[in-house]
Each structure stands twice: as C-alpha cells, then as structure tokens.
Amino acid sequence: MVTRFAVLVHDLGKGETPAADWPRHLGHEQRGANLIRTLCQRLRVPNMFRELGVLTARYHTHCHRALGLRPKTLLKLLQGMDAFRKPQRFSQFLLACEADARGRLGLQNRAYPQPTLLAQVQRAAATVSARPLVARGLAGSALVEALQQERLAAIAEAKRSFEGAIRSPSGH
Numbered sequence: 001m002v003t004r005f006a007v008l009v010h011d012l013g014k015g016e017t018p019a020a021d022w023p024r025h026l027g028h029e030q031r032g033a034n035l036i037r038t039l040c041q042r043l044r045v046p047n048m049f050r051e052l053g054v055l056t057a058r059y060h061t062h063c064h065r066a067l068g069l070r071p072k073t074l075l076k077l078l079q080g081m082d083a084f085r086k087p088q089r090f091s092q093f094l095l096a097c098e099a100d101a102r103g104r105l106g107l108q109n110r111a112y113p114q115p116t117l118l119a120q121v122q123r124a125a126a127t128v129s130a131r132p133l134v135a136r137g138l139a140g141s142a143l144v145e146a147l148q149q150e151r152l153a154a155i156a157e158a159k160r161s162f163e164g165a166i167r168s169p170s171g172h
Contacts, residue, residue, distance in 0.1 A: 005049045006056040006096040007103070009036050013057060032057035052089055055081055056096045063097035066114040071155040074121050075148070078155075083122050094118055117162045124158035125151040 013032025014025040033054045040050035062069065062077045069077070077083075083090035094115035102108045128150040130143060138146050 002049055002052050003092045003095050003099075005045075006052040006092065007099045009039065009053045010056040010060050010096065010100060012036060012039070029058050029061055048089075052092055052096070055089075056093055059093070060097050060100055063094065063114050063118060064101060066117050071152050071159060074118075074155050074159070075125065075151055077118075078122055078125055084126050087122065087126070090122060091119070113162075113166065117159065120162055121155050121158045124154040128154050 009032070011025075011028065011032060012035040013028035013030065016031045016035070017025045017028060036050065036053045036057055039045070040053065045053075059077055059081060062073070066074070066077075078090075081090050081093060098112055098115050101112045101114075102110065128147065130147050133143055133146045133150070
C-alpha cells in the first residue's frame with residue numbers, strides 16, 4: 001500500500017507547471033514534494049506513506065537517470081533517501097520508480113536496469129563501516145570526510161561492475 005501511494009502521488013507537482021512550460025515540467029519534483037506534505041497533513045495520512053511519497057516525488061527523476069549519474073550524485077541520492085538506515089523504504093522507492101517507468105502504454109516491457117544499479121550501489125556503500133576509520137583515530141569532520149570518500153569509492157566500483165555486466169551479459 002505504501003508503494004502504491006507513492007506511485008499515485010509522485011507527480012502531483014506536474015499539476016502546478018505553468019501551461020507555457022508544457023510539455024516539460026521542470027521543478028515538478030520539489031513542487032510535488034510540497035503538495036504531498038500538504039495533502040498528507042490535511043488527510044492525516046500516516047507518516048510512512050507521506051515519507052515515501054515525498055521522497056519518491058523528489059528523487060524519482062534521479063532514479064530514471066541513474067545510469068548516467070556520477071558516484072557523488074548517487075551518494076547524495078542515497079543520503080537524501082536515508083537509504084543506509086532505511087533500506088526497506090529505499091527498496092519501496094525503487095519499486096515505485098519502476099512502476100512509473102513502466103506505467104506508460106507501450107513501455108511496460110522496456111528494459112529498466114536502474115533499480116538493479118541503485119540497489120547494488122546502496123549495498124556496496126552500506127558495507128563501508130566507520131569502525132576502521134575510528135580505529136585509525138579519525139573523528140569529527142575528518143571521520144565524515146573519510147567515510148564519504150570510502151563510500152564514493154565503493155559506489156564507483158559497484159557502478160563499474162554493473163556497467164561491465166551490462167556490456168557483457170554472458171559474463172565473457
């Protein structure tokens with residue numbers, strides 16, 4: 001139900017696009033997030049529905065463009081989604097984005113590898129632990145920076161591995 005709600009509301013911001021800008025809907029992600037917050041408050045929608053709806057509105061275009069995003073942008077997406085602390089919600093987000101991508105007539109069977117990439121990137125970055133960095137004596141902003149760099153390296157490697165598998169699906 002939570003994922004279905006996110007799919008239903010994620011594009012609400014398109015309704016506020018000025019007619020002169022059609023068919024483009026630049027900035028609909030943030031407008032949609034604001035509208036979803038208002039809707040959920042007014043209808044007393046449970047927090048978990050609101051959170052996934054807002055995050056899906058804000059980040060669904062990042063998911064759709066994931067194959068072309070740099071590791072730093074992918075890390076910002078994961079952090080913005082709180083994907084390390086809430087991997088279940090991140091999985092729901094990926095499912096909502098796939099439903100969005102496949103929800104147009106004629107596109108239901110189109111290849112959509114973005115959720116697979118993002119799941120791999122999330123898993124790789126989540127394996128980076130602060131513990132060894134703390135053991136090296138890092139603390140405060142130095143610890144945050146080192147953790148960031150380690151996660152970026154893990155994301156870059158996961159993305160390279162994914163791209164290699166895409167280019168050579170038979171494993172050769």
